[in-house]
Amino acid sequence: MTNLSALILMLFLSSSSLMGQDRSGQNRPGHDSPVRLSETYELANIILALTDYGKTDLWEVSRQSAYYQDVRTYFDQHGSHPLLTKVNYSRQQWESYLSFRTDAYAFAFDSANQVVRRIPFKANQGFNPFEENLNLVEDFVKVTGFRQFYRDHLPYYQGLASAYLTSQRYPEMLRFLETEFGKQPDITAYAIVVSPLVGRMNCHRMVAGVGTDFITLPDFLRTDKAVQGASEEEVASGTHMLFTELDHAFVNPLTDHHRSLVEANFASSQWDSGSGYEKDSLATFNEYMTWAVYDLYVQHYFPAAAAKVSRDWTLQNETRGFYASALFNHELATLYQHRKPGQTLKDIYPAFIRRLGLRQASLSKPIIEACNLADQTISDTTATFVIHFSEAMNQLPSFDLIQVVEEHGKTRQERLVLSAQTHGLAWSDNGKVVRFRLNLAKNALNRLLFNYPWRTSAALSSLKGIDLAPYSAIKTTVKSRI
Numbered sequence: 001m002t003n004l005s006a007l008i009l010m011l012f013l014s015s016s017s018l019m020g021q022d023r024s025g026q027n028r029p030g031h032d033s034p035v036r037l038s039e040t041y042e043l044a045n046i047i048l049a050l051t052d053y054g055k056t057d058l059w060e061v062s063r064q065s066a067y068y069q070d071v072r073t074y075f076d077q078h079g080s081h082p083l084l085t086k087v088n089y090s091r092q093q094w095e096s097y098l099s100f101r102t103d104a105y106a107f108a109f110d111s112a113n114q115v116v117r118r119i120p121f122k123a124n125q126g127f128n129p130f131e132e133n134l135n136l137v138e139d140f141v142k143v144t145g146f147r148q149f150y151r152d153h154l155p156y157y158q159g160l161a162s163a164y165l166t167s168q169r170y171p172e173m174l175r176f177l178e179t180e181f182g183k184q185p186d187i188t189a190y191a192i193v194v195s196p197l198v199g200r201m202n203c204h205r206m207v208a209g210v211g212t213d214f215i216t217l218p219d220f221l222r223t224d225k226a227v228q229g230a231s232e233e234e235v236a237s238g239t240h241m242l243f244t245e246l247d248h249a250f251v252n253p254l255t256d257h258h259r260s261l262v263e264a265n266f267a268s269s270q271w272d273s274g275s276g277y278e279k280d281s282l283a284t285f286n287e288y289m290t291w292a293v294y295d296l297y298v299q300h301y302f303p304a305a306a307a308k309v310s311r312d313w314t315l316q317n318e319t320r321g322f323y324a325s326a327l328f329n330h331e332l333a334t335l336y337q338h339r340k341p342g343q344t345l346k347d348i349y350p351a352f353i354r355r356l357g358l359r360q361a362s363l364s365k366p367i368i369e370a371c372n373l374a375d376q377t378i379s380d381t382t383a384t385f386v387i388h389f390s391e392a393m394n395q396l397p398s399f400d401l402i403q404v405v406e407e408h409g410k411t412r413q414e415r416l417v418l419s420a421q422t423h424g425l426a427w428s429d430n431g432k433v434v435r436f437r438l439n440l441a442k443n444a445l446n447r448l449l450f451n452y453p454w455r456t457s458a459a460l461s462s463l464k465g466i467d468l469a470p471y472s473a474i475k476t477t478v479k480s481r482i
Helices: 003-014 039-050 052-056 066-078 082-086 091-106 134-144 146-152 154-168 170-181 232-238 240-246 248-257 259-265 281-301 306-319 325-337 345-360
Strands: 107-109 115-117 189-193 203-207 210-214 368-371 376-378 382-389 398-407 410-419 426-428 433-439 444-450 472-478
Touching: 039 052, 039 066, 039 082, 039 091, 039 107, 039 134, 039 146, 066 134, 082 134, 091 107, 091 203, 091 210, 115 134, 134 146, 146 154, 154 170, 154 232, 170 240, 170 248, 170 281, 170 345, 203 240, 210 240, 232 240, 232 306, 240 248, 240 281, 248 259, 248 281, 259 281, 259 345, 281 306, 281 325, 306 325, 325 345, 368 472, 382 472
Parallel strands: 189 210, 376 472
Antiparallel strands: 107 115, 203 210, 368 382, 382 433, 398 410, 398 444, 426 433, 444 472
16 A cells, blocks of 8 residues: 555544535545545435345346345335335336436435435436436335444444545545646546445446445445455456546546547447447447456556456456457557656547547458367267357467356356367368367256356457457357266
8 A cells, every 4th residue: 555545544534524424414434534424325225225126137236245245134124115116127218227326426315314416426418317216215215224334333334434535545546647647627626435235337427526436335345345355356456446447537527528539430330239328339449448457557557467357357358348448448558658768648539539440441350160078969078169250360289168067957167278289179261260179968958158257267369359258258069868
């Protein structure tokens, strides 16, 4: 930890009013810390966690902590409250879900225990679900005794905020971004809003002139691991959620400054395969860019873990529809490494945009075009797979896959590392064809998954630098005669 980090943490912990209210009515863990704890924001997250969607979606609500179990134990008896049906959103209703959760930050409890708006803020224009359901929200608070639950867990929230600030190296983040992009004159301050229940959908918004990031906590904190027990890889990876929201405050204005150049060289229709941002080339570009800048950040501050952490998040970004993330990130890193002395990201921005324009005409997504055993039923458990790709691939001497076996109503999986020595791995036709041997489970469905995020050590990619789509799969059934 740097001296500046330690200073901020000390100020955070020694604040005489650790959870006092500022003039807007928001609960704040000390004015010297960027971390914000909001009682109404936590209220909204608890409400959403109790809906049928919140209980069943695998990613929306974080369930790893003992705190989540406390929430369920305390509030499940009120599962029939009409508010929970009213705000039972879905993935398709993500704007309503995000707005209900995030807009709650604009509200606070007044002296009469009423929930009132303090800030004229809405996360998504055209959506106002928290305020529209305010009567039901207040009834939920009274019926469940929410405020007592919140007070009882205040030490936990404070400790979590402290651990989060320690882990994020926020001063270094800010210093890196201000060095590379310059200070942002339109932003008077920065804030980070946290809840242990948020599982996905980080977002950056301007709230009353404050650049505010609503973020997901790192996995190691959500599983109640102490910061001191986290590895460099865990800490580096855990900074991703905050960094890629915080840097929107720097990337977006610079992209807008070069709007005409982006529009001339970057067409979302050619870079985006259904992310939800594809209607706006600048929005697609900014999502790519914020994650690519993160790669440069981890290379600077976490060099030993950077390669794996960047690969994991690149594959994750590709699952979102940003299919050319590996290429985009590589192009930025290459240009940045060869920049002139004294140049920053802001300086090379125009050259990078033009560089993407040169790549755009030849973009293509590599796919598994054919496989001799795809969707086949065989009798031998020892099988030789011959895979044909749609284009030439990098001929890796070794790569991994996940073998998923489905038998007797149960599923198990194993990570396998293929090589010439272990599985007869061999490439041909300039990298368009690869073959290897595998032992399959008999009387079972065997699925092979390639470029599996978080478990892949070497991603399969084309000679153009574009990854095979994550979770690309081949299915083969074995029905043994024995």
